[in-house]
Amino acid sequence: MTINTDVQTALEWRYAVKQFDASKTIDASDWNTLENALHLSPSSFGIQPWQFIVVQDKTLRTQLRAASWNQSQVEDASHFVVLTAKKTMDVQYIDAYLNRIVEVRGVDPSSLDGYRNMILGKASQPSQAIESWTQRQVYIAMGMLLATAAMLKIDTCPLEGLSSADYDRLLNLTDTDYTTVAAVALGYRDIADKYSLAKKVRFDKESIIHYR
Numbered sequence: 001m002t003i004n005t006d007v008q009t010a011l012e013w014r015y016a017v018k019q020f021d022a023s024k025t026i027d028a029s030d031w032n033t034l035e036n037a038l039h040l041s042p043s044s045f046g047i048q049p050w051q052f053i054v055v056q057d058k059t060l061r062t063q064l065r066a067a068s069w070n071q072s073q074v075e076d077a078s079h080f081v082v083l084t085a086k087k088t089m090d091v092q093y094i095d096a097y098l099n100r101i102v103e104v105r106g107v108d109p110s111s112l113d114g115y116r117n118m119i120l121g122k123a124s125q126p127s128q129a130i131e132s133w134t135q136r137q138v139y140i141a142m143g144m145l146l147a148t149a150a151m152l153k154i155d156t157c158p159l160e161g162l163s164s165a166d167y168d169r170l171l172n173l174t175d176t177d178y179t180t181v182a183a184v185a186l187g188y189r190d191i192a193d194k195y196s197l198a199k200k201v202r203f204d205k206e207s208i209i210h211y212r
């Protein structure tokens with residue numbers, strides 16, 4: 001088996017699980033790798049405009065299910081991660097990030113002046129554009145999480161079918177600078193989930209990937 005075969009197999013094996021086996025739990029070492037997929041996700045300027053909430057409380061899961069078109073994945077999955085995006089981008093946050101670069105890489109703060117101006121330029125866009133920008137970053141983290149899980153043979157279902165306002169209320173986010181964008185349920189497919197046998201529906205590769 002080459003790595004290409006392994007990755008191809010994982011990509012084909014992954015599907016959006018509708019029915020999880022509620023009796024199966026992701027083990028600690030796999031979960032640690034999945035956390036790292038979120039932690040190490042790339043983002044524009046490296047700004048990491050997100051918070052990820054792992055919901056373990058059963059009562060809260062039940063409440064979130066009601067706010068997610070009653071989708072059973074919310075309650076039955078081993079782990080359930082709510083992906084939130086930062087609503088604003090202020091100078092304090094940007095400087096906290098730049099301070100982190102200085103701390104981690106040991107660089108001179110003044111060497112980051114040009115970079116700081118670039119980020120500030122981006123942050124000066126209208127608030128709607130900022131929110132759209134931060135939310136796009138969150139979807140990159142979602143993709144990283146889904147792909148990493150597939151390689152570990154851990155099932156997932158991304159969920160956008162939810163009420164962001166209800167999630168924010170239930171997770172006490174309303175008065176914070178973060179808002180719910182989407183969620184990912186992770187665990188193991190139930191053998192009764194008929195979608196595991198469904199063929200993948202994609203337009204022809206040639207019609208979406210072009211060479212010039």
Ligand SMILES: Cc1cc2nc3c(=O)[nH]c(=O)nc-3n(C[C@H](O)[C@H](O)[C@H](O)COP(=O)(O)O)c2cc1C
Pocket residue numbers: 014015016017018071157158159160161162182200
């Ligand atoms: C951002 C996003 C949101 C999604 N939301 C839901 C959802 O709320 N419920 C659900 O069952 N599937 C959801 N899906 C799964 C898609 O329907 C699924 O990925 C698509 O039909 C392709 O099928 P596959 O992932 O099984 O290959 C979502 C997928 C993405 C990427």
